[in-house]
Structure formats: structure tokens, C-alpha cells
Amino acid sequence: MGRIVQKFGGSSVADAESIKRVARRIARTRADGHEIIIVISAMGDTTDELMDLALKVSPRPQSRELDMLLTTGERQSAALLAMALADLGVDAVSYTGSQAGILTTPTHGNARIIDITPGRVVRSLDEGSVVIVAGFQGVAQSTKDVTTLGRGASDTTAVALAAALGADHCEIYTDVDGVYTADPRIVPSARRIAKIGYGEMMELAAAGAKVLHLRCVEYARREKVRVHVRSSFSDKPGTWVVPQEELTKEATMEEAIITGVAQDRGDAKITIIGVPDQVGEAAAIFQAISEAGINIDMIVQNVSRLSDVSTDISFTLPMDDGQRALEALEAIRSQIGFKEILYDDQIGKISIVGVGMRSHPGVTATFFKALAEQDVNLQMISTSEIRISVVVGSDDVDRAGRAAHAAVGLDADDPALVYAGPGR
């Protein structure tokens, strides 16, 4: 039998009944003889409720103390799950992230995992216990303070533990039954993907797919951890996220293989009008943005205007960073000499993710034609080997997504999984 890491999210353990149900599921897996490590999130909306409580006490909660507060949520669900398993006759023990040896950077609220020293976990596994680790948290290697790993980080914890413990694979249990070719709530004809490579999954996540966090997939790819994303409410197989080499696709030789369509409304667009077209100007702009700690997604620089030898630069960034970016740009306005800054947060990004995209212009043409037929204006375009993204108005995102999904052959009633380009 093997060693498996299983992660259960907040909605899977929303109340006492759900915890008992999850315990029964784990007991069945244990009965098959597997060694099991569980990573668990806080129950339901606990983290949000604790955050609200903190804000009632302080408008800007001190970050070390906020981590001390928020981490109690996962600790509670871990202890309760251990109790439920004990009732079923399954030896189980709960550990905080710190007790499990998850060492992190000291950045409260957004710490990174530096290393995992799972001695206590291994000893408990050897003694025959199911080990339950509180997700979302670790301990700062330098200060010994408790840290939280940023939102959505329980998935990353699970994958990191799987790597550190040499687990056979890592199961991420969630409230959907796998990764779909598009968000099924917006594109009803979306289909579940049986198997997907790390790279494509990363692109889907970066493009807006919410089912698996980008960080988590990056970690899985780096450590070669096989991840199974599945529903906690059924026994059906979900989506396996695996090394690209495992996928039997001939994409790079003959066709483009489209994996899915993703959309994202979380970005805003900044356009800088009239940047003097001189060497170093664009670099200075992005230096200032980078020093403000802002990650940029797409960049488009238009052709220089002959009239005043200037150009316009547009880029997209997370909406939450919009204010900081504008401040950073204002600070260098006189130095650069640009005319104006435009800010637009009523945008959305639609991406087609697959393999062999750029070498098959037919895909791009099909995609753009579908958007044109929907009367959707393309504001920005960006392409790579495994992703084509466009920025459109946020009102257009949903119907453009559905149209693109159908046009590239992903709809469920289309038997062909492989897109056949023009001329076939």
C-alpha cells in the first residue's frame, strides 16, 4: 500500500456532520492499508469570520497577531477531524503547521515555504496514526513566529508535504469534480479534463481558473508531485495533474491540442499615453512598477506616433494593486514626461490554453473570428506556445468565453477532443 496526502477545503468540512462524513471517507481509505496525511482548511467561512472579528478590534490588524488569530481556524478543524476518526477506531493525531515542521519566510500573511522537516509526522505515521496537518500555516524559520501562507495555500501545503514525505500522490478534494475545459457555471457545455500537464494547468490557473492555485501547481511541477483534483462529495475520479511527458499527445508535430478556456475579471488595465519614444523610457516605467511590488500580466506597446515621436503603453495588473501602481507612476511622471494615465477596471481576460498554439495560427484565427461574430472588441492580445489571451470589456467576457469554447471544439456535444485546423 502507499502513502497519500489528502487535502480537504473549507466547504468539505463546513460543520460537524461534514467532518464526520470526511472522517468516514478517510477511514475507508485507511482500511485499504494506506498511510494517510490530511491537510485541512478551516471550517466553512471561519477564516472570513475571524478576519471580521479582527477588523472590529482594529482597522489595521498588526500582522503577526493576525496570523496568531487566523491560524486557530485550521487548528480547530484538524482537532475535530482527529476526534471523529478516533470514534471510528482510526488512530489519528492533529498537528499545527509548526508542529508538522513547515518552515517559512517571516512575511506574515503571505509567507513562502522554505523547507519541511516532518520528523514528528513520520514518527506518527510509523506508529500507525493518520496524521492531520492544519493547512494555511507554518512557522517562520528565523523568528519562530507562526505564519500564514496567503490565501489558497492549503493546496500548496498539501503538495509540499507530499514532496517532503515522498508520497505516491496528492489528492485535492474540493466542491467541483475536477478541472473543466471552462468554468461550468458560465460555459454549461464545458467538459471535465481527465488528465492535464503541469504547464497547461499553470496557464489555466494563471488565466483565471480557480480550481487549483497557481502556486500549488508550480510546486507540484518543481517537485514532480502527481495531483488528483476531485470532489469530496463523490467517489468519481477527477482530474490528474501530471508531468507533461505522461500525456500521449502528438500536438507538437501535427495539431494544436486545446485544453481549455479560462476567464479572469480580477485585472485592471493601465494605459500610459504619450511616452517619449526613447531608449530606456519603457524600462524606467516597469522598474517603478516592479519596485512597488506589483506583478504585471500583459504588456502591449503601440507603434510610435510620428507626430511627436511618442508611443502608448498598456499593461494589465491585479485590480487590488491599481491604486499603488497609479501612485508609482505619478511619482515618475516628470522624470518620464508622459502625457496621461488611463485606468480601466471594467475589463476581463479570456484565454485559450493548450499545446502547440503559436505554431498553429488557425487556432488564433478561429478564436478571433468567434469573438468578432459576438461583436466583441479586442483591446489587447498576447500569445505564447500554450496560451492565447485577449483583453475585452468585462461585459463581454462570459459570452465570449462560451463562443470561444464552442469554436475551438471543446463543447461536450462535439466528439472530437482534438482541434483540426483549417485545411484538414
Place this chain on the structure above:
Amino acid sequence: MGRIVQKFGGSSVADAESIKRVARRIARTRADGHEIIIVISAMGDTTDELMDLALKVSPRPQSRELDMLLTTGERQSAALLAMALADLGVDAVSYTGSQAGILTTPTHGNARIIDITPGRVVRSLDEGSVVIVAGFQGVAQSTKDVTTLGRGASDTTAVALAAALGADHCEIYTDVDGVYTADPRIVPSARRIAKIGYGEMMELAAAGAKVLHLRCVEYARREKVRVHVRSSFSDKPGTWVVPQEELTKEATMEEAIITGVAQDRGDAKITIIGVPDQVGEAAAIFQAISEAGINIDMIVQNVSRLSDVSTDISFTLPMDDGQRALEALEAIRSQIGFKEILYDDQIGKISIVGVGMRSHPGVTATFFKALAEQDVNLQMISTSEIRISVVVGSDDVDRAGRAAHAAVGLDADDPALVYAGPGR
């Protein structure tokens, strides 16, 4: 300036507003230049709510996991209080019992403090921070597991920390403004005691007074920590609990000094009828009770019956242990050969606590006369140098308490603090 430990109970920090109010109070004390260590309980009814949640998941929650769960309550309030202080410009840091170096026995749910190694606390104090320690918890020295110290143990933690840190004194903030000569809700004429010795306070606590836990006073006496019990809702002085030598009383020479009247409804009475009057029989009975881990309070053995050379033995014990005691006795019934076991939980205990009681039979006489005038039947009697206790029916407890309080001169409208025995 000095070093002070302050403990705040659950009702003092019931919600966000209360936490902010406590923070303002601490900030004022800090502004006077004192080094401050806070011990804090969980907010309001949090501990009970977590216990209810555990029982929803498991009818008999595994004890190690229950401690992992329950300790999140104090951790939350400690972190929130630190945030509130930070907002007021007061540097503050929260620590769990484990982080504060509170080392305990491994008995989950009822651990004892073995030692305190407060290195981290001292370092933070030296750096100018107010240190907030989560109460009710520590870490088992042998297993490194988180432990809880039994109900009411935040007071004990505060006193233990005061001892370990060489604090000038320990302030226990509660929802009453000190220790009274009787429970003011039952005896409206009760008065606040300005200063009381450790021994008398221990007797009052053992006799049923709820304001300070017996364990806490034992610890204070052992380590000579001066304790100030006061209200968190006002600035009035409360009751100082101090070494007996500090009290200027001539009690042991001339008069009995009555400190207070206490009552307790938490006990049950077991009477074993027809115990063969032979050497070793009573010892065997109490051996069995002791092996069941039950603490006995009062014991009365009646005069032997000539008819069958047997005797009856009565003793009182906590109601919660009643079932276990009956089982332990049934198990030795044939070995001992007693006739019958009677169980009565409709009893209460009233105690007069003071100094020099036994050598002044006038006090006992006055007490018993007051009870007789109330038509109260005395079921059991027990006396010591600083306490006289009687067991009565639970329906009689309140009015008996009021009558005794008045009879021994404790009522507020009686100017004399000293009881003058007969003949004076």
C-alpha cells in the same frame, strides 16, 4: 516602576468592544511605566461553545485533540488584545502557554504546572512590549503536546507567571469587585473584605466561594505571591490576598475572627449503612474510593450499633463523581459486607471561615443556634481551626447562610468587624 501580572476573565473580554476597553485600561497602566504581563481567558462563552462543537463531532472527544481544540479560544483573545493595544500605540505581543514556557504534566484536560521557563516573555518585556499570554494552557514537558490546565486555571497561570517572573503582585480582574464575606447575590448584607490571608482564602474557596480558584490560592501561598482580586469594570480597590503575617489580628490570643460565610451545592452525600465494625473496614472503603480517583470532603462515622456491631459511614464528594463512587463501592460490597448504600445529592454545605475557631466554642454555638432558629437540620458537622462546616438540605442553604452571616456579626450594618464571644 514595577512588574505586574494582570489576568482578565472571559466576561471581561466577551466581545470586540470589551477587548478594546481592556486595552485602554492596560495602556493607562503601561503609561505609568510598569512592565505588564497579561493572562487572558477565551472570549465570553467560547470554551463552552468549542466543547459543544466537539460533542457534536464525538460523544467522547479524544483528550489530546480536545486540548488542541479548546486552546484556540485563549489564543484568539490574546491575539485580538495585542492588536487593540497596537492600535493605541502600545507595543504588545501574544504568546500561547507553550510559547510562554509553561511546562506541565501530560494529563490532558487537567494538567498541572511543573515549571515555567519564561525566556521569550522576559526578552519581549526587555524590548518594551506588553506580553499577553493565553491562559488555561501549557505544553507537556514529556510529550510536547499542548495541554489545558483544568477549569478556572487561568487564575493559576497568572499567579504562577507572577512567581516565575518575580512580579510585584498579581491582579485578578473579574466581574465582582472583590472577595465578600458571603455571596452577595444570596446574602445581600455581605461586605467586601479589604485584606485576607492565604489560609482563610483557601478555606473560603474550598468551602464554595467561587471568586478565586483554590488551586490559584494554594500556588500564591506556596510562592508568596500577593494577589489583588478586583473588578474589570471599575478602578476601586478590591481584595488583597496576602501572607497571614501581614494581617494585624490578635485572633489566636483573644477572639475568633470570622472572615466569611461560604456555601456549596456541588456535593453529594453517600451513606454506607451497616459497615461491620471491624478493624480495616473503613480503610478498605476509602481505599476503593481513592483508587477511583475521587476526592472526599467531609467524613462522619456514627457510633457503632450494639445490635449487630455495625456502623454507618457518611461522606461527601463532588456530585460529578457520584456515579463512579457508587460503582467503586458496589465492586467491594461482598468483600466489606455492608448492607446498603444511600445517595443524596439534594444537600448543601455551609461554612464559617475565620481564625481561631476551634478554640472558641462560642462561634460554633452561635452558628448552630442560628441554624436551629431557621429550623435547619444539621446532617453532618466538621470543624477545624479556621473552618466550621455543616451539611444541610439544599433547600435550606440560602436562608441558613444569611442567618449565619448575621449571627456571627458579618452583616454590613454591624459596625464591629470582630466577633466578640460570649462573656464579652
